[in-house]
Amino acid sequence: GNSVTQMEGPVTLSEEAFLTINCTYTATGYPSLFWYVQYPGEGLQLLLKATKADDKGSNKGFEATYRKETTSFHLEKGSVQVSDSAVYFCALRGGSNYKLTFGKGTLLTVNP
Amino acid sequence: EADIYQTPRYLVIGTGKKITLECSQTMGHDKMYWYQQDPGMELHLIHYSYGVNSTEKGDLSSESTVSRIRTEHFPLTLESARPSHTSQYLCASENGETQYFGPGTRLLVL
Numbered sequence: 001g002n003s004v005t006q007m008e009g010p011v012t013l014s015e016e017a018f019l020t021i022n023c024t025y026t027a028t029g030y031p032s033l034f035w036y037v038q039y040p041g042e043g044l045q046l047l048l049k050a051t052k053a054d055d056k057g058s059n060k061g062f063e064a065t066y067r068k069e070t071t072s073f074h075l076e077k078g079s080v081q082v083s084d085s086a087v088y089f090c091a092l093r094g095g096s097n098y099k100l101t102f103g104k105g106t107l108l109t110v111n112p
Numbered sequence: 113e114a115d116i117y118q119t120p121r122y123l124v125i126g127t128g129k130k131i132t133l134e135c136s137q138t139m140g141h142d143k144m145y146w147y148q149q150d151p152g153m154e155l156h157l158i159h160y161s162y163g164v165n166s167t168e169k170g171d172l173s174s175e176s177t178v179s180r181i182r183t184e185h186f187p188l189t190l191e192s193a194r195p196s197h198t199s200q201y202l203c204a205s206e207n208g209e210t211q212y213f214g215p216g217t218r219l220l221v222l
Contacts, residue, residue: 034209036211036213038153041215042215042216043116043118043202043204043213043214043216044202044204044211044213045212045213046210046211046212049209049210051209087153089155093209098143098162099145099160099170099171100157102154102155104152104153104154105153105154105155
């Protein structure tokens with residue numbers, strides 16, 4: 001079945017540091033890949049997505065590239081801000097399975 | 113921007129009480145979902161619906177039940193709440209491949 005493994009947190013960075021949150025997946029066929037973000041006290045919201053190999057999703061300075069050869073979709077940002085403090089979830093939807101499969105989430109804290 | 117609403121946002125109740133968590137969306141989405149989020153942040157799918165009169169159990173066994181009588185409404189009911197039901201419950205609806213989440217209901221059962 002489908003599965004997502006993402007970097008365990010928590011991750012603590014200083015403002016303007018470089019961020020990488022690793023995500024690898026197992027799926028049959030050609031899944032679509034997603035990063036969702038959950039700010040404190042809120043539900044999840046879509047951050048970015050990629051639907052085929054070598055696609056790059058980007059939003060709000062965050063980027064992730066769909067790497068089929070390494071089954072990865074790592075999230076990166078060149079310079080984080082305090083406002084980026086949140087929980088980040090990697091997810092996939094594969095084949096005929098309409099349900100999203102989520103990773104366990106990574107808590108990011110950015111200090112001023 | 114999607115509009116999906118959950119009420120109440122916070123609920124503290126005693127053991128044995130019956131509760132209903134409300135979820136409504138105004139986008140006309142057919143697919144809707146309920147997730148339980150534990151304190152460690154992990155999400156567990158407990159129910160989903162692909163349209164009116166369609167409901168299915170999710171990956172995590174749950175004592176809750178759901179109904180889908182109208183497209184916009186997907187309530188979750190616990191007939192007899194127990195402390196083990198203490199959690200955050202997130203509702204979502206889906207358009208194409210994107211899920212839109214409500215703000216969640218944080219439930220505490222004493």
